[in-house]
Amino acid sequence: xxxxxxxxxxxxxxxxxxxxxxxxxxxxxxxxxxxxxxxxxxxxxxxxxxxxxxxxxxxxxxxxxxxxxxxxxxxxxxxxxxxxxxxxxxxxxxxxxxxxxxxxxxxxxxxxxxxxxxxxxxxxxxxxxxxxxxxxxxxxxxxxxxxxxxxxxxxxxxxxxxxxxxxxxxxxxxxxxxxxxxxxxxxxxxxxxxxxxxxxxxxxxxxxxxxxxxxxxxxxxxxxxxxxxxxxxxxxxxxxxxxxxxxxx
Amino acid sequence: xxxxxxxxxxxxxxxxxxxxxxxxxxxxxxxxxxxxxxxxxxxxxxxxxxxxxxxxxxxxxxxxxxxxxxxxxxxxxxxxxxxxxxxxxxxxxxxxxxxxxxxxxxxxxxxxxxxxxxxxxxxxxxxxxxxxxxxxxxxxxxxxxxxxxxxxxxxxxxxxxxxxxxxxxxxxxxxxxxxxxxxxxxxxxxxxxxxxxxxxxxxxxxxxxxxxxxxxxxxxxxxxxxxxxxxxxxxxxxxxxxxxxxxxx
Numbered sequence: 001x002x003x004x005x006x007x008x009x010x011x012x013x014x015x016x017x018x019x020x021x022x023x024x025x026x027x028x029x030x031x032x033x034x035x036x037x038x039x040x041x042x043x044x045x046x047x048x049x050x051x052x053x054x055x056x057x058x059x060x061x062x063x064x065x066x067x068x069x070x071x072x073x074x075x076x077x078x079x080x081x082x083x084x085x086x087x088x089x090x091x092x093x094x095x096x097x098x099x100x101x102x103x104x105x106x107x108x109x110x111x112x113x114x115x116x117x118x119x120x121x122x123x124x125x126x127x128x129x130x131x132x133x134x135x136x137x138x139x140x141x142x143x144x145x146x147x148x149x150x151x152x153x154x155x156x157x158x159x160x161x162x163x164x165x166x167x168x169x170x171x172x173x174x175x176x177x178x179x180x181x182x183x184x185x186x187x188x189x190x191x192x193x194x195x196x197x198x199x200x201x202x203x204x205x206x207x208x209x210x211x212x213x214x215x216x217x218x219x220x221x222x223x224x225x226x227x228x229x230x231x232x233x234x235x236x237x238x239x240x241x242x243x244x245x246x247x248x249x
Numbered sequence: 250x251x252x253x254x255x256x257x258x259x260x261x262x263x264x265x266x267x268x269x270x271x272x273x274x275x276x277x278x279x280x281x282x283x284x285x286x287x288x289x290x291x292x293x294x295x296x297x298x299x300x301x302x303x304x305x306x307x308x309x310x311x312x313x314x315x316x317x318x319x320x321x322x323x324x325x326x327x328x329x330x331x332x333x334x335x336x337x338x339x340x341x342x343x344x345x346x347x348x349x350x351x352x353x354x355x356x357x358x359x360x361x362x363x364x365x366x367x368x369x370x371x372x373x374x375x376x377x378x379x380x381x382x383x384x385x386x387x388x389x390x391x392x393x394x395x396x397x398x399x400x401x402x403x404x405x406x407x408x409x410x411x412x413x414x415x416x417x418x419x420x421x422x423x424x425x426x427x428x429x430x431x432x433x434x435x436x437x438x439x440x441x442x443x444x445x446x447x448x449x450x451x452x453x454x455x456x457x458x459x460x461x462x463x464x465x466x467x468x469x470x471x472x473x474x475x476x477x478x479x480x481x482x483x484x485x486x487x488x489x490x491x492x493x494x495x496x497x498x
Contacts, residue, residue: 002259002461002468008251094496101496109412119437158448162411162497163358164419165490166429166449168456180415188368189467199407200415201460207417208457211450211476212251218438219251227460241414247343247350248411248497 004226007034008212008219017054022142025221034223038149041227042139043209045220046128046157046172047119049135055127056120057084075100081117084125088113093249104128107240108172109249110159129155132173133235140175152177152229155236156206162248169210171202171236178230179203179238200239201229253475256283257461257468266303270384271391274470283472287398290476291388292458294469295377295406295421296368298384304376305369306333324349330366333374337362342498353377356489357421358498359408378404381422382484389424401425401478404485405455411497418459420451420485427479428452428487449488450478 011028015021021044029036036042050056064072064079068086072079076098089102093109102113106128114128129135136153143151155173160166171179179202209222243249260277264270270293278285285291299305313321313328317335321328325347338351342358351362355377363377378384385402392400404422409415420428428451458471492498 002257002463004255004461006253006255006457010251096496119439121439163490163495164449164452164488166447166452166488168449168453170413190368190370198415199459200413200417203413203415204417204456204460207453208255208460210448211453211457212253214251239413239415241412246412247345247348 002226002228004208004224006208006212007223007225008214009034009221009223010219012048012218012220015048015051017051017056019052020142021049021052022139023146025139026143026146028221029223036143036147036149036151036223037225038151039225039229040149041152041154041177041205041224041229042143043154043156043206043213043222043224044136044139045213046114046132046155047116047126048220049129049132049155049173050126051120053129053135055129057125057127059084059123059125071095071100074098081115081125084127085112085115088115088127091249103243103249106132106172107237108159110157114157128157128172133175133237134173136173136175136234136236150176150231152231152234154202154205154209156209158210169203169206169213171200171206171239174202174234174236174238176231177202177234178232179234179236181230202234202236202239251477253457253473255457255461256472256474257463258283258470258472259468261297261467261469264297264300266300266305268301269391270298270301271388272395274388275392275395277470278472285392285396285398285400285472286474287400288474288478289398290401290403290426290454290473290478291392292403292405292455292462292471292473293385293388294462295363295381295404296365296375297469298378298381298404298422299375300369302378302384304378305373306376308333308372308374320344320349323347330364330374333376334361334364337364337376340492340498352492352498355381355421356486357408359406363406377406377421382424382486383422385422385424385483385485399425399480401480401483403451403454403458405458407459418452418455418462420449420455420488423451423483423485423487425480426451426483427481428483428485430479451483451485451488
């Protein structure tokens with residue numbers, strides 16, 4: 001019987017710029033009697049990564065551009081916050097009805113280019129980590145050093161999507177696990193080549209982890225245990241569809 | 250510590266039209282020593298639901314329309330299979346590069362309107378269940394009668410999505426669980442109203458379950474245990490964004 005467990009890690013303290021997230025997570029797990037094991041997948045919300053990496057901007061200190069001022073009413077946002085959103089954008093995908101859907105410099109398509117004011121101190125906005133793959137790798141390396149085990153790490157955030165209501169968690173950064181599982185060329189039990197070619201397992205793991213990460217109670221870390229994944233250096237870039245192959249950009 | 254388990258249920262026999270899926274699942278679980286419990290969430294792949302409900306078409310017996318013939322080369326598909334796809338479509342969203350992205354009569358936007366030849370016998374194509382909410386409710390009722398417990402049931406399928414590579418599982422039918430978790434108006438630990446308003450928990454559960462459902466080994470059922478969900482009649486329709494509010498249709 002194939003079985004996996006998803007364990008929420010609460011009790012993470014308020015994270016400040018410069019904090020070593022890997023060490024903090026190791027400490028909190030130990031305190032809770034949760035022993036990390038080889039092949040565990042550690043799932044970490046990007047928000048605390050942004051805080052640890054100082055990816056936080058004081059709204060007060062921002063001077064809005066002409067465009068930011070122009071669209072601030074359409075977006076129903078402070079022009080300075082709009083300016084932060086535009087600064088994080090590589091391309092605007094849609095700008096309507098209070099929504100700015102943008103492609104970030106990483107290539108993620110999401111609301112407000114990932115800029116978020118919730119769960120950050122008043123007057124501040126949080127930005128996505130500069131390179132979430134690197135953030136994931138750093139946490140993985142610290143855990144490797146501290147505990148002598150190899151875990152996989154996935155950095156996640158909550159994104160909306162077309163056609164379907166509600167949001168779900170996806171993988172922004174990945175280390176130690178292949179982001180997708182490839183079924184290309186494999187045949188079903190009738191000998192027919194499978195329609196599904198590639199499963200976005202890192203996104204599915206992100207979603208599974210989100211189920212134990214309560215937004216209010218503040219559980220920004222989870223451990224997924226028992227999933228037999230393909231080891232790899234890993235990169236969440238494998239989950240970004242190139243604009244040339246995308247029909248909705 | 251909040252924790253959930255995702256348990257794959259293997260050993261489901263080949264499903265035929267008219268089979269009582271609820272009874273079969275109860276039998277297989279019992280045989281495997283997996284005792285279903287109140288508040289378990291049973292996740293079932295739509296493919297076996299389609300088979301049980303006779304939603305299978307013999308390709309041989311289909312006469313392609315003019316449009317089906319016209320686009321069969323563009324889509325690189327048998328014109329008769331294209332005809333089945335068109336018959337299942339309420340609206341064509343994109344028709345390019347071997348891909349027909351369509352809105353089904355239920356309102357799902359997916360490749361080939363959910364018509365699938367993999368994992369169906371040679372010469373046959375499978376259609377999505379007519380009303381997956383009803384399918385979910387039926388399975389839930391059988392389990393209620395047989396075991397005297399209330400479980401939630403989610404019918405799932407594997408869909409692609411814009412902007413991101415790879416596919417992931419989503420909920421097509423739901424019974425006994427609220428499909429979304431609403432955070433509207435709630436405040437974070439800083440008193441700021443949350444940006445995330447509604448989490449598509451039924452989709453996240455579908456994705457979590459897919460991780461233990463191997464496409465090749467044939468595990469079309471999983472049990473998600475330990476997730477504290479909001480009980481409700483439930484409907485996967487809550488996850489369908491109305492076309493009027495959708496920017497990509």
